[in-house]
Amino acid sequence: MAKKRIVLTFPPSLVEKPLTYRLVKDFDLAINILHARIVPRESGRLVIELSNSSEENIDAGIRYLEEQGVNVEPLSKEIRWDEKECINCGACTAVCHSDALRMNPETWKLEFDKDKCIVCEMCVPACPLRIISVTF
Ligand code: SF4
Ligand code: SF4
CATH class of the missing domain: 3.30.70.260 (ACT domain)
Incomplete structure (x- = not known):
């Protein structure tokens, strides 16, 4: 397909x-x-x-x-998330309307589903650690 x-x-x-x-x-x-x-x-x-x-x-x-x-x-841009540095605070999930970033309710760890991401870039400034970026 x-x-x-x-x-x-x-x-x-x-x-x-x-x-x-x-x-x-x-x-x-x-x-x-x-x-x-x-x-x-x-x-x-x-x-x-x-x-x-x-x-x-x-x-x-x-x-x-x-x-x-x-x-x-x-849609050629991509979101890069530095998982190793993430403190799982969840701040980025509040601005991700496509549900690409979500907290796993069992582990309370952030999960990123690239296929749902529309590269709106809202999560980039929302992360206090600045570990989300856009790549071209
Ligand atoms: S760029 Fe937009 S859709 Fe993609 S993860 Fe960030 S907030 Fe969600
Ligand atoms: S805002 Fe940053 S540190 Fe917090 S969960 Fe999202 S990526 Fe991790």
Whole structure:
């Protein structure tokens, strides 16, 4: 199964268009919405993961979005967490809305699920030890 994580930024004129519906219907893509900030009459931002058995379908879907005027960028940044230095205070979990950072209720240790991370960077300043960083 081919997968791509991308960041979509679109102008107000496209906010109410059924773009994700067309990706599913016309390109047979499965869409996992990782993060959405869409306000009617303002620009929108979506972080999504597209998957299909063929990478060509994914690329065709991305071309379709660009033709509609959507800015498409790969989600290429990554969060780095220095686990050895972590004191498991949990401060970073309060700002992680995607649940990528969570305290294990049995061990009370921090766990990081990279697949859920949308690289919003909110956790970087939230850590008092500054042991979370962004890599490119
Ligand atoms: S960047 Fe940090 S706060 Fe944002 S989703 Fe990833 S782990 Fe959570
Ligand atoms: S805020 Fe920093 S020290 Fe505290 S749990 Fe998160 S990564 Fe660990």
